[in-house]
Amino acid sequence: MDGRLRTRRQGFVRIIMADLLSADRDSWVQAINDAAKVLAEGWIAMRRHLHQHPELSGHEVLTTQFLKAELTKLDMPVRVAGQGRGLTADLVTDKSLADHPRMAIRGDIDALPIQDEKSVPYHSTVDGVMHACGHDVHATVIIAAMQLLSHLHRSGALPWPIAARAILQPAEETAEGALHMIHHHAVANVGAILALHVDPTRQVGCIGLREHDLTAACDMLEVKFDGDGGHAARPHLTNDPIDACTRWIQSAYRRVHRAVNAHDIVVLSIGMIEAGHSPNVIPDHAKIKGTLRSLGVQARRRTLEVLEDVGEATARETGCQVSLRLGSSAPGVMNDPALVRLLSDSAAQVLNPAAVDWIDQPSMGSEDFSFYLEHVPGAMFRLGVAGDQVGSAPLHTGNFDVDEHAIAHAAKLFAASIINYFDPDRS
Structure with missing residues (x-):
């Protein structure tokens, strides 16, 4: 048999065998x-x-x-x-x-x-x-x-x-x-x-x-506001925790996106507010819960620093005690x-x-x-x-x-x- 023909035939055999093996592997x-x-x-x-x-x-x-x-x-x-x-x-x-x-x-x-x-x-x-x-x-x-x-x-x-x-x-x-x-x-x-x-x-x-x-990473947030309640007709005699609560939310929403690099994605959302039991009584306590979602360790760290600052400023402005606590979180x-x-x-x-x-x-x-x-x-x-x-x-x-x-x-x-x-x- 011509050597070139033998080589060509051997090549065909190898191709056919490779196809069969591939088909078997993929069965x-x-x-x-x-x-x-x-x-x-x-x-x-x-x-x-x-x-x-x-x-x-x-x-x-x-x-x-x-x-x-x-x-x-x-x-x-x-x-x-x-x-x-x-x-x-x-x-x-x-x-x-x-x-x-x-x-x-x-x-x-x-x-x-x-x-x-x-x-x-x-x-x-x-x-x-x-x-x-x-x-x-x-x-x-x-x-x-x-x-x-x-x-x-x-x-x-x-x-x-x-x-x-x-x-x-x-x-x-x-x-x-x-x-x-x-x-x-x-x-x-x-x-x-x-x-x-x-x-x-x-x-x-x-x-x-x-x-x-x-x-994103997600942190559960809880912020408590402890004040001195009283009659709704005399708010000047109280340290109103609802006032403190609303100030904190508005300030936090504004400050976070001014303090964190625009290229670092952060989402702060408050989903729960608890306060009061009567429309004509300023309560002693208020509480909010929400989530902080962030991409990147530095963005998360900076946001938490900002939220601590917001709490301190709110306490000075309202006379209430403000405490931030992180709950369950996931990276x-x-x-x-x-x-x-x-x-x-x-x-x-x-x-x-x-x-x-x-x-x-x-x-x-x-x-x-x-x-x-x-x-x-x-x-x-x-x-x-x-x-x-x-x-x-x-x-x-x-x-x-x-x-x-x-x-x-x-x-x-x-x-x-x-x-x-x-x-x-x-x-």
Whole structure:
């Protein structure tokens, strides 16, 4: 045989073999899509059950028990956290990874004190409580992703071994749940962590991604004003705490944005005022509560200095005692660029190459997912839940709902990201 012909034929063989190997390596993508079609109906039923039975932050015992039962069906070791709230479950498909750091996926499970105003069969059965932030979806997606991975493992469709951990945490809305789970060893032997948040401003099939800063840091503020009350007809004989309260708010709103660099984003909002019990009595005390949201350590520090100055000035002007106290707080979510690329590449495989919508600016909302990122690298994505008929109502409103097709999209993305994370050829 002519040498050039032999070389050319050998080259064709190598190309064909490479194509076959590539097809074999990617067959798990089709397996994920096929399994999702079979399991999707059950995922919708699970989400609706959670939506009908919401529990507020700090009370998620029955929700934890329900989710534990779902994971136990997959023969995974489940560990319930302290007080029976929150859990973790591991899927390790080969003994060689028994001690290997896990890839964790985290979902939150608590609801909000909001009345469900929707006319749907899965309307909340708890008066004044509903999943208005999509945590029912988040929890369902975590279970669904673990079901997909377990199905691929049992069917032999996994291309290589994986070590995954599901984290289902309580009390995200009060910024306490992540610390609760970390205290109960949720990130022990975890090498990376992923999370999601539903987004009614994005269409189903779309995910939002951003490297580095995704959300702002958030501090809860409480300011107390202690004065000397009296009759409303004789304010000159009082030190009026309501006067002090209103002066503080107006001064703080004005001063913060004059004292902080315009390039440093800070948002101060007062959402609660408590004072008085009668229209003709000046009370002894007043109290306000609000939030301070900031991007950057220096901006936060400068803002807190300004608020202390405002308090001192208000005390001098009104004769009241003014005290500022910081409550629970959460740092900003900082997405790891390598994990964002992992999510983007995985979305191209199991969703479509156009699924990723790159986020231009960080959100001034907060997320206690940030506490996990103080221990391990991680990334959060925004999940589009707006469909043609449902899913566009804003978060934290009584009409909030989602297009449930989004559940399968997120579950497939999590499962694919975990598989790709353990790819032995991944750089």
